[in-house]
Amino acid sequence: MGVRLADLVEHLGGSISGDANLIVAGIAPLEHADASSITFLSNPKLRKQAGDTLAAAIIVKASDAEFLRDQFNGTLIVVDNPYAYFAKAAQFFAALTKQPIAVGVHPSAVVDPSAKIAASASIGPLVCIEADVVIEDNVRIDAGCFIGRGAKIGADSHFHANVSWHHDCRIGQRAIIYSGAVIGGEGFGFASEAGRWIKIPQTGGVAIGDDVEIGANTCIDRGALSDTIIEDGVKLDNQIQIGHNCFIGANTAMAGCVGVAGSAKIGRNCTFGGAAMVLGHLTIADNVHISSGSMVSRSINEPGQYTGFYPLAKNADWEKTAVIVRNLDSLRDKVRAMEKTIQALTESTNATPTKDLT
């Protein structure tokens, strides 16, 4: 079950300073690593701790390697980006212990005869696949998933158990969809007439690129007349809601519980902290970073980090400040009035001695 460091470097790059024939069994954080594992140092502040690690080898950048050569007896793997290298090494080790998947369609699955399912795909127990679905090579659909009519799933994708994937929604290659995700539910669209809601049929779909991850119980609604669009490399955590006709640019990542209302257009390489919310029909530029718990209520044209949540306090202190916030306009009015009074006082005080002097 071990991996020779030379083999790891052959696959993932980097240069070895030390024993290239060392065999390691896995990867572990600095403080838990032992002689059978490699570890990594990505934060220079942990240099000292890295010197004390029991790991067989450390993944480091060149500047830290310099420092560690005196402090650490083991082997160094010198790379440009130790954290990304750690991620790839962890994938490498995980692949070694991966359970083999049964290829083919489980007899308890219900598959429409018109569906085109690659011979290399794995369709789990109690899955339902409707008419005209296309499932490409090496796709894995776990137990209890529903794949609606006309959907298309790109090669090497993995749907975890109990995903609901609605008709005519498409996703590219290497997708990972977690349990309970609902893709292609109908958007929340109504016209109001005489106090009642008239449903607007949602006839668009959801079009998703390659290398997209969609978290557990996350929802992406289908578009009203055209598609909801998720570009390549987008990563969505759990419990996220993406409204109809949203556009999410490539490589944007959203943490858990984020909500994006309908028709919002979000740029590329953005990040959203947990429970951030975006109102509908807004536009957010590329490289915008929204902090957790923040409500985006206007479009953002300039890259940068944006925040908006009420600071936490002891409850009694919050009660005090909340009352003042609620009445901030009267505080501001007081300050304005005082400014005028002071202005008048200053003039009169300055005037008084002047008069006295004349």
Add this chain to the structure above:
Amino acid sequence: MGVRLADLVEHLGGSISGDANLIVAGIAPLEHADASSITFLSNPKLRKQAGDTLAAAIIVKASDAEFLRDQFNGTLIVVDNPYAYFAKAAQFFAALTKQPIAVGVHPSAVVDPSAKIAASASIGPLVCIEADVVIEDNVRIDAGCFIGRGAKIGADSHFHANVSWHHDCRIGQRAIIYSGAVIGGEGFGFASEAGRWIKIPQTGGVAIGDDVEIGANTCIDRGALSDTIIEDGVKLDNQIQIGHNCFIGANTAMAGCVGVAGSAKIGRNCTFGGAAMVLGHLTIADNVHISSGSMVSRSINEPGQYTGFYPLAKNADWEKTAVIVRNLDSLRDKVRAMEKTIQALTESTNATPTKDLT
């Protein structure tokens, strides 16, 4: 696949100004419509754009029809509420392309023999229906749904795949329930004793009216001793949480990620923006509108729009204002102290010249 305008108007009302024999294939927004489609104008600001549309016909109100008669060569359908008419027309077109549904119970479904299922209903693959369930005419239950003992589903309702509908919960006619919704889970009720939580059994149900829509992954808890109640025409978007024993009045609509804590009583014709939150045991009047991201912490007796979220700012600016908010009481105390000082100064300054004058 086309529809003659005269036939559309016969079904939906309105009057035609132009060619009533025109045949159109669908409906599209102003900017995407072509000669095979109709479009609509509901916002007078888009009048100019409507004049330039390539659509065969436009749905307009009388005041805009006046303006467009000179600007637009096609046909006008004149109606009172173009947006509601658009919704109905879209439903009309959607019905034309609707997939036929297989009536009957799919052989892979597990249905208790005591369940009463209308002959016109469609029970999809891998559905589980427990004892004493009643399913009325034309109901459609998609793959993987669970319908618990004693539940009742009104005519013409549609449950999308993988809904969990618990025992003894009832819903009226024309419901639409989206995937992953959980109705009738047990409410969060505990008594505290010596630092441990004692569960309070939740023996009420959920009683839901006609024409209700429940979004994907939305939860409605059953009541503790009596029912949770959702009135006719309520529309709930995705990822919503409704606590035990809530009451939601007719035609109230809630956008995604809203949370309503237990025993809240919400009026009719209310709207809740995304991620709005309502504390437990509150009462909210009819016609109250809560903005997105707002926390309702007190009962609301007066109709109107209410808001409460921290405004977004560049992170550095937020950090500055957040510190001031946290210390607002000291800022207010300073202002109060200054007021007194100014008052004293004013008196003494006024006094000084007065003295001088005597």
Add this chain to the structure above:
Amino acid sequence: MGVRLADLVEHLGGSISGDANLIVAGIAPLEHADASSITFLSNPKLRKQAGDTLAAAIIVKASDAEFLRDQFNGTLIVVDNPYAYFAKAAQFFAALTKQPIAVGVHPSAVVDPSAKIAASASIGPLVCIEADVVIEDNVRIDAGCFIGRGAKIGADSHFHANVSWHHDCRIGQRAIIYSGAVIGGEGFGFASEAGRWIKIPQTGGVAIGDDVEIGANTCIDRGALSDTIIEDGVKLDNQIQIGHNCFIGANTAMAGCVGVAGSAKIGRNCTFGGAAMVLGHLTIADNVHISSGSMVSRSINEPGQYTGFYPLAKNADWEKTAVIVRNLDSLRDKVRAMEKTIQALTESTNATPTKDLT
């Protein structure tokens, strides 16, 4: 279907003042109770109302019993904690009407032959159980659940329909898991490299103690290298998100829509109001109580109640205060400048009369 009060007290404790042979059919709140039911008084403010109840018997504490002896003709059950006693009595009555559960594996379930399932367990229709799962005595797994390879479910636990429980996740005895919950999805872990996200495999599990309740559509992610840990007696409501490698201490309770980001360490006996959010890697002490809608952005070392949400206001008022909040630093700067001016004025005014007097 009735219960003799003497039998109730024999099971649950307390002392009877009145007719111990009375037979009651159930439990109801003060205002709805009738002669066939018992009720309870836990809030002394409701003493007067309790005097008027039509219930056959009231659960009270000694101090209220004193008062009620003159006001109420029925029987009193005197206990230390009437609300906790009510919960236990309600459990007692609920057990009497509990539906019998079919023991054994439903023929439509797909169970790997290597799974060890207790003979007393009930595995519902359309359940999927993978290899090496262990299911202990009296466990009930309802329709459509997925239990992944190597999972372990403790005795007397109940999984409601459509739970997704991933490989190698363990839970103790007497668990209740509601529909749509997803336990052991992969945490949201990525390293960034050249603008793209590299997935970090999540190879830890989820380890959960005894007497834990997990609400509908709640997610708990598995750990990256080590386990996510939930201690005994934790109660999680619906729609909650617990990130990878979190630790939640015993008897902590969280209301609906709470989010806890990865690696947060939360103490024992804490409570979280609905939609409270906790950033990653924070530490929260025992006995901390977070109000609904509050964002915890720093570690909390001291027990107590903490709050942080923007107070709700009429929209027009909010718009005014929000502008001031956004510019609070300029208001504070004005106040600072005024302080200096006033200081100078005070000195000069004090100086002026003094001069005059000399």
